Amino acid sequence: MSSLPATTRNTKTTRFSLLSKISSTATTAAKTPTLRRESASLSSPAVNPTSASTYVNLIDMLKSEYYTSQIADADYGAVEETNPVLDTYLGSYNTGNTEAEWRACLEFFNVNVAEYMKREAIAGGDGQQRKRVPMKKLPGTTVGLFDYQLMGVCNLLRFVLADVSGGLLCDEQGLGKTQEMYGLIAFAAALRRCKAEVKAAWRKAAKWNDKKKGSPSQHNRPGAVAARSCPFDERYGFKCYCWHQPTRELADRLPDGPNVLVVPARSCASMVRDAKTKLDVKQFKIRGFHEGGDKEDKLTSADVSALRATITATQGEAGPVYQYQAAPDSEYLIVVSPEYIPRLNGLFGVELKVPNAAGKVKKSALVPGMILMDEFHEYAISKNGDESRVAAWLQHLKKCCLDSQQPTPLIYFVSGTPLGDTPANIRSAISLLEKDAWQNEAHPLNGATVESLDELTQTFDRLTGVQASGEMVPESEIVDYRRRLDRVLEHTMVRRLGTDQFQGRNLTDLGPLKVNIMDHQLPFSLIDSLQALADQTREQVVVAATSRGISVARLLRSKDGEALLLKLRLASIFPGIADPSSGAAFTFTTTEIHAHLAAAKGDVTKTPYFAHIPAWSASSPKLATLTQAIRTMLADKSPIPGSPTTSKKYCIFTPLESEAVLIQAYLLLSLKPVLLTSNMLQSARQRVLDQFLTEGNAPPNVLVAPMALAGTGLNLQRAKYSTVTGPAWTKRENQQAYYRIHRVGQRQATQLQLLTARWNPAERVVLAGYEGKEVKGKEGMWEVGNWFCEGEGDEGDWWGGISGEVSE
Secondary structure, three states: OOOOOHHHOOEEEEEEEHHHHHHHHHHOOOOOOOOOOOOOOOOOOOOOOOOHHHHHHHHHHOOOEEEEEEEEEOOOOOOOOOOOOOOOOOOOEOOOOOHHHHHHHHHHOOOOHHHHHHHHHOOOOOHHHOOOOOOEOOOOEOOOEOHHHHHHHHHHHHHHHHOOOEEEEOOOOOOOHHHHHHHHHHHHHHHHHHHHHHHHHHHHHHHHHHHOOOOOOOOOOOOOOOOOOOOOHHHHOOOOOOOOHHHHHHHHHOOOOOEEEEOOHHHHHHHHHHHHHHEOOOOOEEEEEOOOOOHHHOOOHHHHHHHOOEEEEEEEOOEEEEEEEOOOOOOEEEEEOHHHHHHHHHHOEEEEEOOOOOOEEEEEOOOOOEEEEEOHHHOOOOEOOEOOHHHHHHHHHHHHHHHOOOOOOEEEEEOOOOOOOOHHHHHHHHHHHOOHHHHOOOOOOHHHOHHHHHHHHHHHHHHHHHHHOOOOOOHHHHHHHHHHHHHHHOOOEEEOOOOOEEOOEEOOOOOOOOEEEEEEOOOHHHHHHHHHHHHHHHHHHHHHHHHHOOOHHHHHOOHHHHHHOHHHHHOOOOHHHHOHHHHOOOOOOHHHHHHHHHHOOOOHHHOOOHHHHHHHHOOOHHHHHHHHHHHHHHHOOOOOOOOOOOOOOEEEEEOOHHHHHHHHHHHOOOOOOEEOOOOOOHHHHHHHHHHHHOOOOOOOOEEEEEHHHOOOOOOOOOOOEEEEOOOOOOHHHHHHHHOOOOOOOOOOOOEEEEEEOOOOHHHHHHHHHHOOOOOOOOOOOOOOOHHHOOOOOOHHHOOOOOOOOOOO
């Protein structure tokens, strides 16, 4: 039985003839767009029907019929409250969605609640379908924040009041984390400026009161407890430091120093340009320090002199003692790549003479007030127990500030996928945020220490190891793990999901993931050859399980089992590889794929796979469905809001990298798609993405990529169509692939598809893992049969059972 809730199941069974389906592609060009080899684009107007000879081998073999069954899942991204599978899924944290929190935020930022409600009511549309509009432009910014973004900025900065110097900003992709980073920078700078101006006014007012020199201040006097406003409230954009206690509490906790924004090298130049459009350049001095930066953006000697901290060296009993005092100028923003941080520190180097010591010592005088780590999961996490160089630099800054009795920099870790595949990925972040006081058992953050996180990670590793062995994890242990994870994140993280609501309305107008799950039967003529491959796989699995002294079930849920199932999984879409005359010579492992691609200089047509594609793809129901999806995309001439073209784009994600390469080769018979592989240099990947994302009829309209590259960092909302060609090892990987196009910025109604083949034992193993099914029974385990497919036989036992024992 599918894991879909009954309310979302809409099953439709359809009978197809592969012969008629493929031959129609070759002969009906006058009626519908066809797959054709073009020099320009999938959707270019030139029509040259693919020669029927291209499909001769296919047509000769397609003598049987097959069925497909469709299930419309209205919310594929939903997570059940009692999820039986433990993974790194994260919900929402510190959304500020209660009425009390939101009213307090509006009042702090001088937004009249009644006026806000009135403006929201007439902004356009009704209820949850109404479009969001920016509602607050902070001083120093040129664009406004949405309501949930303003709440996020407020909550992130307020963490400092709870003894957290920074935090984790982990909204899902597309919700505007970059704009929130700018909001943090502007808000903190405005607080510092407000405090400085009020204190300067108080000093002048004191002179006027004593000697009647100068002029009286318009700010409220120090200690004016009855004050309820200040003439400068509107100018600052929030209630003034001179009278508002919450403003004083925040401003007094903020450290001095410039703002440093650490960004992956590939994004530094665009981030500098973006910052110049989103921050007021009359208030902020934006500099870039990275490879290939523009000359006008570089740090000058005058900038460095203004931003250098003051360092005092003295001789202590245990050796030299260095006292740091950060520069007060916080209106600088330095965008730097992780690789250039050592050079940046070198640029700020100063030579110090230590009393009673020979020679001089060189120290970096760069002490930022705020550091933002964009996409920190790429460069600031521990790997193999070794701390990253970026994390080591941050630890050094923290120690220098603590030794100097000054506030540590506010450090914000920004990522839509902070945990990756393990909670250990945020260890460096928690270590930097942790204070000694957290160790006290009575402290509210005692459950958020590094020690607590390490214990949590051990639990995660143990429980996922149990899952990988094929055993069920008790629900109580999963609930306990998530409760302990909440204790870490509820005090340190702001995170909103794309499907969340804020004040009764959806954060985005995208809605939930609507995925059409299409299950395919196998043409009868192929069953014998696929059964032989399944039997061969079974023998390999039994040998491997026996050598390890574990059950087949445990092996199949492990990484070793995943590797042994590779060829059988690949046969779901390329059934011809089951033929030993052509498929036996290849393993289709990532290592083999990369070796052949390297030898062919990335040209798939020059790999030894290409000549076998017609035979391997023959009689493939999944490829027939993929072909039909492309034809639908080509025929779609509906307008795209805000675009001069109607040309659509299509993303194909595969659970196996070998599958991506073979699909690329298959499509090259009649199209010109583009391909991403994991062995590409970052610059090469970016060129492919830029090519695909270019609007118009000329660029390629189809992108093929393995799902290993679709987890994060791909913004493909220009595409309308997306197909996942088979279930990935975890359902979360499928969801992440869809979120590459189903995200904020998408202007079209996305068409999402998942192709399954439950006749295949390997796919049944994967799909059973989504539901955390208990491994039991061995009957039907390795059978290739259409009765397992959706709509056939007993739906309640589609998965066929997984043996808990090594069966012969």
